[in-house]
Amino acid sequence: MSAASTQVDSPSAQIIDGKAIADRIRKEIATEVKALQEKYGKVPGLAVVLVGTKGDSATYVRMKRKACADLGIQSFSTDLPGDVSEEDLLKVVADYNANEEVHGILVQLPLPKHIDEQRILDAISLEKDVDGFHPANIGALAMRGRTPLFTSCTPKGCLELLKRSGVAISGKRAVVLGRSNIVGMPVAHLLQGEDATVTVVHSRTPDAQAICAEADILVAAIGRAEMVRGDWIKPGAAVIDVGTNPVPDASKKSGYRLVGDVAFSEAKERAGFITPVPGGVGPMTITMLLSNTVDGARRAFEKAAAAQ
Ligand SMILES: Nc1nc2c(c(=O)[nH]1)N[C@@H](CN(C=O)c1ccc(C(=O)N[C@@H](CCC(=O)O)C(=O)O)cc1)CN2
Numbered sequence: 356m357s358a359a360s361t362q363v364d365s366p367s368a369q370i371i372d373g374k375a376i377a378d379r380i381r382k383e384i385a386t387e388v389k390a391l392q393e394k395y396g397k398v399p400g401l402a403v404v405l406v407g408t409k410g411d412s413a414t415y416v417r418m419k420r421k422a423c424a425d426l427g428i429q430s431f432s433t434d435l436p437g438d439v440s441e442e443d444l445l446k447v448v449a450d451y452n453a454n455e456e457v458h459g460i461l462v463q464l465p466l467p468k469h470i471d472e473q474r475i476l477d478a479i480s481l482e483k484d485v486d487g488f489h490p491a492n493i494g495a496l497a498m499r500g501r502t503p504l505f506t507s508c509t510p511k512g513c514l515e516l517l518k519r520s521g522v523a524i525s526g527k528r529a530v531v532l533g534r535s536n537i538v539g540m541p542v543a544h545l546l547q548g549e550d551a552t553v554t555v556v557h558s559r560t561p562d563a564q565a566i567c568a569e570a571d572i573l574v575a576a577i578g579r580a581e582m583v584r585g586d587w588i589k590p591g592a593a594v595i596d597v598g599t600n601p602v603p604d605a606s607k608k609s610g611y612r613l614v615g616d617v618a619f620s621e622a623k624e625r626a627g628f629i630t631p632v633p634g635g636v637g638p639m640t641i642t643m644l645l646s647n648t649v650d651g652a653r654r655a656f657e658k659a660a661a662a663q
């Protein structure tokens with residue numbers, strides 16, 4: 356069989372370029388920041404709190420602070436030692452809650468083991484919860500007829516990638532692999548809110564492969580390198596790979612490379628759409644954070660103007 360006819364029989368997936376889509380959205384956000392500044396004479400502000408020196412957390416925090424600077428969003432930074440007490444961290448959150456120039460507060464996760472993560476997230480004002488992790492925002496997301504003030508960044512980014520790539524969601528069978536509070540659970544609610552029929556597959560689900568193989572939309576967020584093989588994919592499915600797993604690679608200066616939860620080279624031969632790792636969902640996470648910050652600022656500016 357010739358190479359050309361092989362391609363016709365088994366067309367490769369459309370690669371969803373998360374970096375390009377994120378860049379386009381960032382331009383829209385920069386325009387919105389300018390418009391707010393012209394109308395209200397103020398800019399959105401985001402506070403980013405880093406505890407400890409964990410390598411990848413420090414990298415993500417640096418990326419968030421740079422993204423703010425690039426878009427004209429005012430950035431507030433607090434870096435705390437890894438042995439900071441829960442009470443001192445709560446005090447930092449309380450100060451940002453009270454600061455009128457701050458419209459979004461983000462505490463980088465994971466936190467050190469001695470800190471009760473949920474207690475910290477619960478302390479963030481609902482109006483400044485740009486990560487969308489507060490139980491009231493999660494609750495509103497889960498309820499029909501209720502809309503959260505903020506939707507978590509990675510799940511929101513996944514939906515944005517599907518929509519901007521023209522993938523139909525309503526009436527489709529969606530499978531979410533993973534049930535974390537940060538990604539799996541909220542993305543399942545978002546897909547259900549778009550009228551998909553959603554199944555959540557997790558570490559105790561028997562025959563995950565058979566369930567994934569029925570998915571028109573598959574979101575993989577289980578944190579296991581290349582767990583989803585090509586034959587798990589329904590032909591033509593849209594595959595959103597949230598995994599970023601480091602695997603040893605002696606050819607890289609860092610000694611590792613990132614792979615997703617999906618075996619990309621196999622899956623792209625069956626999928627209709629697929630996100631790469633890196634360059635798929637990752638760039639959308641920070642972009643959705645910026646978008647949430649601008650939404651929070653707009654609400655605060657409108658409220659202050661109405662009160663005058
Ligand atoms: N408070 C929060 N903590 C964490 C979140 C979050 O949304 N809020 N998510 C993750 C980490 N994260 C942002 O904080 C994040 C992860 C990945 C990327 C990203 O752009 N990844 C790139 C690859 C980058 C690299 O080479 O290392 C990609 O996939 O293309 C951005 C943000 C956990 N903590």
Ligand SMILES: [Mg+2]
Pocket residue numbers: 495496497498499500501502503548
């Ligand atoms: Mg809802």
